[in-house]
Amino acid sequence: EVQLVESGGGLVKPGGSLRLSCAASGFTFSSYSMNWVRQAPGKGLEWVSSISGGTTYIYYADSLKGRFTISRDNAKNSLYLQMNSLRAEDTAVYYCVREAVAATCFEYWGQGTLVTVSS
Amino acid sequence: QSVLTQAPSASGTPGQRVTISCSGSSSNIESNTVSWYQQIPGKAPKLLIYSNNQRPSGVPDRFSGSKSGTSASLAINGLQSEDEADYFCAAWDDSLNGRYVFGTGTKVIVL
Numbered sequence: 078e079v080q081l082v083e084s085g086g087g088l089v090k091p092g093g094s095l096r097l098s099c100a101a102s103g104f105t106f107s108s109y110s111m112n113w114v115r116q117a118p119g120k121g122l123e124w125v126s127s128i129s130g131g132t133t134y135i136y137y138a139d140s141l142k143g144r145f146t147i148s149r150d151n152a153k154n155s156l157y158l159q160m161n162s163l164r165a166e167d168t169a170v171y172y173c174v175r176e177a178v179a180a181t182c183f184e185y186w187g188q189g190t191l192v193t194v195s196s
Numbered sequence: 197q198s199v200l201t202q203a204p205s206a207s208g209t210p211g212q213r214v215t216i217s218c219s220g221s222s223s224n225i226e227s228n229t230v231s232w233y234q235q236i237p238g239k240a241p242k243l244l245i246y247s248n249n250q251r252p253s254g255v256p257d258r259f260s261g262s263k264s265g266t267s268a269s270l271a272i273n274g275l276q277s278e279d280e281a282d283y284f285c286a287a288w289d290d291s292l293n294g295r296y297v298f299g300t301g302t303k304v305i306v307l
Contacts, residue, residue, distance in 0.1 A: 112296070114241075121198055122233070122241065122284050124296035136294050172240060181288050182231035182246035189240055 079103040079185045081173045086190030093163050093194070099156040099173030099187060107131070107151035110176040112183060113158045115169035115192075125171070126158065163194045199224060200285055200299035207305040208275045216302045218268045218285035224297055228288040230268040232261055235282045244283070245270060272304070280306045 085097040097113070113125040126147040127136045135147060146159040156173055170189040177184040201219040208214040218230065232245040243252055245261035248268065258273045268287075272279055285299035 114298075121301040122235075122286075122298040123198075124286075124298060127296065136296075138295060139292055177246060180231075180246045180250070181229050182243060183233070183241070183286065184243055184246075184252070186240040186242070 079175065081175060081185060081187035083171065083173045083187045083190035086171065086192045088193045088195065089163055090196050091164060091194055094159070094161045095163065095192060097158040097160065097171055097173075097190060097192070101154045101156065101173075101175070104175070106149075106154040109178060110134075111149060111156045112174040112176060113145075113147060113156075114172045114174050114183065114186075115167075116172070116189075117166070117169040120169075123169070127176075128156070160192070163192075165194050168192060168194050198300040199289060199297035200287065202283075202285060202299040202302045204300070205303045205305060207307055208272075209307045210275055210277060212275050214272045214275055214279075214304060216270045216272075216283050216285075216304070218270070218299045220266050220268070220287060220297070222266060223291040224266075224287040224289040225263065225268055226266045227290055230261065230263050230285055230287045232259075232268075232270045233284045233286065234279075235284065237282070241284065275304075275306055277306050280304055 080102045082100045110129045112127045144162045148157045172189045173187040174183045175185040229247045233241040235241040248263040249261045289297045
C-alpha cells in the first residue's frame with residue numbers, strides 16, 4: 078500500500094524558515110517523480126514543486142521566486158521542502174504527492190501538514 | 197494564480213447528470229493531458245480521471261472525462277449524495293520553463 082506521511086509543519090514567524098519532510102513507503106521511491114502541492118485555508122490547490130526520481134528534473138512555481146527548495150533522499154525514501162523567507166501567504170496545508178509513472182497526474186496524496194506563518 | 201478556469205459551483209439532484217468544465221489554453225490543456233481530482237472537505241484530494249478520460253481502478257464508472265481543444269470536462273452520471281465535494285482539473289503547462297497548473301475548483305452540491 079502506498080503511504081505518504083508529511084511532517085515538519087507548524088507555526089513560524091514571517092521571514093522564518095521551515096523544512097517539510099515526507100516519508101514514503103509501499104513503492105519503489107526512486108522510480109517516481111514527487112511533488113509538493115499546497116492549499117491555503119478555504120482556497121484551491123496550488124502546485125509548488127516537482128522533482129524527478131533521479132533528481133535530474135526540478136521545477137518550481139514561479140510565485141515562489143527562489144524561496145523554496147525541493148530535494149529527496151532515495152536511500153531514505155524521503156522527500157523534502159526547504160522553505161525560507163516565509164510570508165503570511167505561504168500559510169497552507171502542504172501535500173506530498175506521487176506522480177504516476179506513465180501518466181501526467183498526481184496519483185497518490187499524503188494527508189498534508191499545516192504550515193502557519195504568523196507573528 | 198490558477199491558470200485553468202472552472203465554474204465555482206454546480207448542482208443536481210440524485211440521479212441527475214452534472215458536467216464540470218475546465219478552460220485552459222494552448223500551452224496546457226491543448227498540448228497536454230488533463231487529470232481531475234475530487235476533494236471531500238477536510239480530506240486530501242483523490243485522483244478521479246487521468247490522461248483526459250481514464251479512470252483509476254476503484255473509481256466508479258459514473259465519472260467520465262473528455263477533452264477538446266483548450267477545454268476539458270468531467271461528467272458525473274447518476275449523481276449520488278457522496279459525490280458532494282470539490283473538483284479540480286489539472287494539466288502540465290509548457291510555458292515558463294514548465295509547471296503544473298490547477299483549475300480554480302468547482303463545488304458540486306447534491307440537492
